[in-house]
Amino acid sequence: MIPLARPTITADDTRAVQAVLESGNIATGSVVKEFEEKSARYIGRNHAIAVNSGTIALYLAVRVPGFRKVVLPAITCPEVLNAVVHAGAEPLVVDVDEETHNLDPRELRGDRAAGADAVVITHAYGHPARIDEIREACQSRGLTLIEDFAQSTGATYRGGRCGSFGAVSATSFYATKSLTTGHGGMVLTDSDDLGRKLRIARGDEAYEYLDSFVPLNLKITDFQAAMGIRQLERLDGFLEKRRRIAALYRAQLADMAGITLLHEQEGAMSCYYKFVIMLDSIRKETFISGMRGKGVQAGVLYDPPLHRMKIMKARYGAARRLPVAERIAEQAVSLPIFPSMSDSDVRKVCRAIGELMA
Numbered sequence: 634m635i636p637l638a639r640p641t642i643t644a645d646d647t648r649a650v651q652a653v654l655e656s657g658n659i660a661t662g663s664v665v666k667e668f669e670e671k672s673a674r675y676i677g678r679n680h681a682i683a684v685n686s687g688t689i690a691l692y693l694a695v696r697v698p699g700f701r702k703v704v705l706p707a708i709t710c711p712e713v714l715n716a717v718v719h720a721g722a723e724p725l726v727v728d729v730d731e732e733t734h735n736l737d738p739r740e741l742r743g744d745r746a747a748g749a750d751a752v753v754i755t756h757a758y759g760h761p762a763r764i765d766e767i768r769e770a771c772q773s774r775g776l777t778l779i780e781d782f783a784q785s786t787g788a789t790y791r792g793g794r795c796g797s798f799g800a801v802s803a804t805s806f807y808a809t810k811s812l813t814t815g816h817g818g819m820v821l822t823d824s825d826d827l828g829r830k831l832r833i834a835r836g837d838e839a840y841e842y843l844d845s846f847v848p849l850n851l852k853i854t855d856f857q858a859a860m861g862i863r864q865l866e867r868l869d870g871f872l873e874k875r876r877r878i879a880a881l882y883r884a885q886l887a888d889m890a891g892i893t894l895l896h897e898q899e900g901a902m903s904c905y906y907k908f909v910i911m912l913d914s915i916r917k918e919t920f921i922s923g924m925r926g927k928g929v930q931a932g933v934l935y936d937p938p939l940h941r942m943k944i945m946k947a948r949y950g951a952a953r954r955l956p957v958a959e960r961i962a963e964q965a966v967s968l969p970i971f972p973s974m975s976d977s978d979v980r981k982v983c984r985a986i987g988e989l990m991a
């Protein structure tokens with residue numbers, strides 16, 4: 634079976650992890666610090682604080698500054714909603730655009746964003762959101778931009794890396810992500826004051842408190858960080874491979890009837906965390922089971938979309954319709970993509986799609 638995702642772990646990673654294990658210093662120490670400094674430099678930020686998951690990174694990004702009403706795109710993973718709700722903020726879920734499935738900037742000017750103090754963008758599937766328009770809308774409505782770049786570590790928009798645009802940014806190093814430490818995450822900012830507070834909140838110094846937050850132990854270990862450093866060194870290579878696989882998919886699927894491909898926007902360079910297609914003429918359940926029968930794992934995406942999740946109805950009442958997100962939830966599926974995927978695997982996936990669509 635060709636899986637949807639597979640981490641790229643080499644002898645380099647195992648040697649680095651083993652060296653930390655043998656050193657006897659296995660909790661949070663100098664290797665985590667080195668991982669943070671190298672990540673901050675790579676993304677282009679002053680401060681990077683490593684934590685134990687992407688959910689926690691986003692939770693801290695919302696909770697520590699104290700945002701109260703946060704706009705979110707409907708098409709993203711449920712952990713985004715969970716993090717915002719745990720942080721004590723009210724989620725305002727809005728629609729996404731047809732071309733990239735990212736938050737539609739027009740929503741920030743509309744009534745669904747009324748009363749918000751912050752907005753989380755997520756760079757769906759690794760494709761950067763419309764940063765310029767979103768920043769403009771944030772400025773005109775006094776919203777703080779929070780970037781969740783869990784899916785887009787390494788992706789760029791007009792030369793800047795995803796993660797460098799928000800007042801505060803969060804990412805994940807979960808097993809399927811372009812850079813992985815098994816579990817793990819990071820929160821980044823240029824603000825010295827927020828950087829200091831995030832470190833306290835993560836539990837760097839148990840005797841220190843924030844006025845509005847009692848710290849928790851949200852740290853990662855030096856052996857995870859050792860792996861993170863090695864992965865970071867190879868990240869650009871991983872991205873090149875992902876982009877090459879995506880190009881091969883595009884070439885093979887361009888004229889296939891019954892599916893629609895997403896476009897890469899001008900100025901955006903996706904890291905292709907996922908390769909997503911829209912099914913025009915076949916139900917996704919039929920597609921997924923048909924692909925499984927041909928030895929290929931295909932994935933459902935974000936169904937239900939966030940505004941239809943049970944917790945939204947239970948806490949905030951009946952959801953308004955978000956037509957683009959609802960169509961995506963019905964028709965979008967993801968195909969396998971990971972750096973070690975071979976060209977013949979890509980051809981096998983495309984052949985399987987062709988047979989199903991015939």
Ligand SMILES: Cc1ncc(COP(=O)(O)O)c(C=O)c1O
Pocket residue numbers: 686687688689691709710712713755781782783784805806807816817818
């Ligand atoms: C956009 C986004 N945010 C947050 C998360 C949560 O990260 P984690 O699984 O590390 O908690 C994920 C995925 O896992 C994600 O894709």
